[in-house]
Amino acid sequence: MSSSPSPRAVIAATLIGNFTEWFDFAVYGAVAVTLGHVFFPTTDPVISLLASLGVFGVAFIFRPLGGALLGSVGDRHGRRISLSVAVVGISGATTLIALLPSYATIGFWAPVLLILLRCVQGLSAGGEWTGASAFLAEYAPAGRRGARASLISASGGLAIVAGTGSVLLLESLLDPGQMQSWGWRLPFLLAAPLGLAGLYLRLRLDETPVYRELRRRHAVASRPLREAVRSGRHDLLIAFACASVTGVGFYYLATYFATAMSVGGPRTTALLVCSAALLVYVGLCPLAGWLSDRVGRRPIYVGGALALAVLAVPVLLLVGSGSPGLALLGMCLFAVPQAGLNVMSSIVLVELFPARTRSSGAALAYSLGVGPIAGTAPLVATALAAGTGSPVAPALYLVAIALPVGLVLAKGLPETADRPLNDTRAVFGPAAAANWISATGNS
Template sequence: MSTSVNSADMQHQKLGQAVFAVGVGNFMEWFDFAVYGFFAVVIGQLFFADQSPVVALLSSLGVFAVGFLMRPLGGFILGPIGDKYGRRAALSFSVLAMGLATTAIGFIPTYADIGLAAPLLLVLMRCIQGLSAGGEWTGSAAFLIEGAPTNRRATYASVISATAALATVAGSGFALWLNNVLTQEQLLDFGWRIPFWAAAPLALVGLFVRLRLDDTPVFKEIQRNRGVDDARKPTVKRNLKAVGLTVCFAAVQGLGYYYLATYVVNYLEVTLRLARSDALMLSAIGLLIYMVLCPLAGLISDRYGRRVPNLIGTIGYVLLPVPVFLLMSTGNAVLIILGLILLGAMQCLVSVTTVVMLVELFPASTRATGSAIGFNIALAFIAGPGPYLGAFLASSTGSPVAPAFYQVFVALVALIILLKWLPESSKQDIFSDDIHWHAKTIVEPSGVTRNPERKPA
């Protein structure tokens, strides 16, 4: 692809609106993630009513897991749409599908009303949610970063990480508020539906803003060069190394977030037997601290690159989970928050660098497809099962530290691979299809080799 792009055309003309458009869609995805998890017990009672309470809960969580399993398929569908028809088209489809499916869950009749059709419809809506989520995170990364200032890509990438945390806190807080203001009968009757109905206005706002924006400068350049020297265009098969590395760092990032956002609440409540309100409050504090740290991680990455901060975060996930779970196992609120701060510090480093590397490691014309495939494979099959494996390890071993072992194992395997093969991508020309791999250097399209870890004169 030609790289002769005017500097005035390298950024979004409406960068603030692009940030808002990405933030709204990402917020909605993770808001749904939080409220479904909180109301899993209620949904199990209403949609699997002919089963025991335990089986009903497991069935509800199984439906929740379906969304994860559909994410890779969503990447295979929405990724090519983003590469062929534009980042805006893929993101608009994603936010619309997510909004419709989430809102529809709030209107599905229960098992008592329509029998077996109720859980079948629930599964269908979760499949649609999973498909749309499969393109949302990576699509948001491409849409935002492809129009961000070159020297501030990671700072803007931090918006995606931070809005996920904010949405999780908001979703859990909203659900907790409903539990406090409604009776159990009201909650079972209509209260659990309210958060799902709230997705409708969020989706409409997100869709309206996204449709009003131009596509990214990178995709405009792809369109200008479409049909020119197509024989030299990269294919997804040529992205396999980037896909493999994405699986590694996305597994660490996704597992860390799912532990921080969902498993910690259950750990504090079930394993340590704290009151649910206390568990939610402590978890929310940890997420809010993580959210505040995300922009700082972006600034660090823009100053020192992607490789070093990501490796520091990954090493942190090898060394810190066992001490953190020892701190939390005391049940002391101060030590629990200290442990969550340590996890949040590592998580912000791996999360923000993951978002920006999803863009920088892939050729422009196959970026949406390649990044979506690698990212969603990691989330579906490695990170997604994390909270369930953590709970299994805690219950089967009787050790409050056992959930840390899975996190350490995943981070250690990823670290071995990333130390050897992860390149420094911060100086990569994201308009180009020419990406040359080396562990610590980048060969730019001009053919000049340089070390991005050394600050240019």
């Protein structure tokens, strides 16, 4: 194990677990209909699909608990240990899903085992995103933390494109019977080599320089989660707001837009258009990280949130127009502020929290924001569209999240770009805390 790993080694070890998490996310969503038939067979295919999507949502419920547990591990025992546990949990559970017997084989126990494995995935994913972000940021050279953290967001987008593409390729090569019998299992099996490679790479690295300094100073928190909640509640609130608007926007881009296009056109076309927009998003992420290192995090985060509110209605009109070209234009417009939000989420949540409670605070706030709030966004958007008959109705939910969060961040979000990551103090002083309380209306 090297105490001075190369930047490439740090980046590779960090990104591979994040890639595995989002690859699984994309594959499950793309084969949800097939999984409904395999694990929840009924005479009504809609009920089977809803059951499959319900199990998909279980992971989001368990994310906050996983964030609290793995975040605490990261602060008490090291970022490397937390990330190693996360990649084992994500890849192990995903691989086991590929090996599960169907309902026709073992009956009731098939969906039960699927639910349990989704719980493990949710627990593991709860600490992966922010843990990986903290690991990259704490190894990054001065003035380049945003650029390094942007790779987390870019790898997530690439993983979704890869997962969706793998399912589309299989569907083009196999007939429906083969796909339902064994074809759906193949993408999930890829998690095994990805997980083993991620574990190998992560265990070969030393702890980050920031965490090694905490140990040297005997400043490691014994109860980091409790300390984060007690002394950093304002950090938690603002990080939760940041994660909520980021997550809602990303799940619109990654999942709901394809659903909206599928209503009036072929599913394959919708997934291809969404994948093309995600590739544009991937290309924009490094630019957003580079820009934040020069102009700061705050203008990009605030501007991105307000831009989502402004673009919500015109983008939904373009996506629902029935034209693949116009839909792609709308998604690409949406990808511009969304790339900024996702990259800022990767770095701001790390910089907000002091070194002693960074993993716990960031993971908990992020998991709460992208779990119960953002994780339900595609479902809420679909329900609004179905209930009103208007393709623009889902824009209301997006505006309801993005506009107030953007205004609150404009008043309460501090600039964190120049903050030393070895700082053990909370970012909010008394004056900043008072501003936050005034902005949110809390007391």
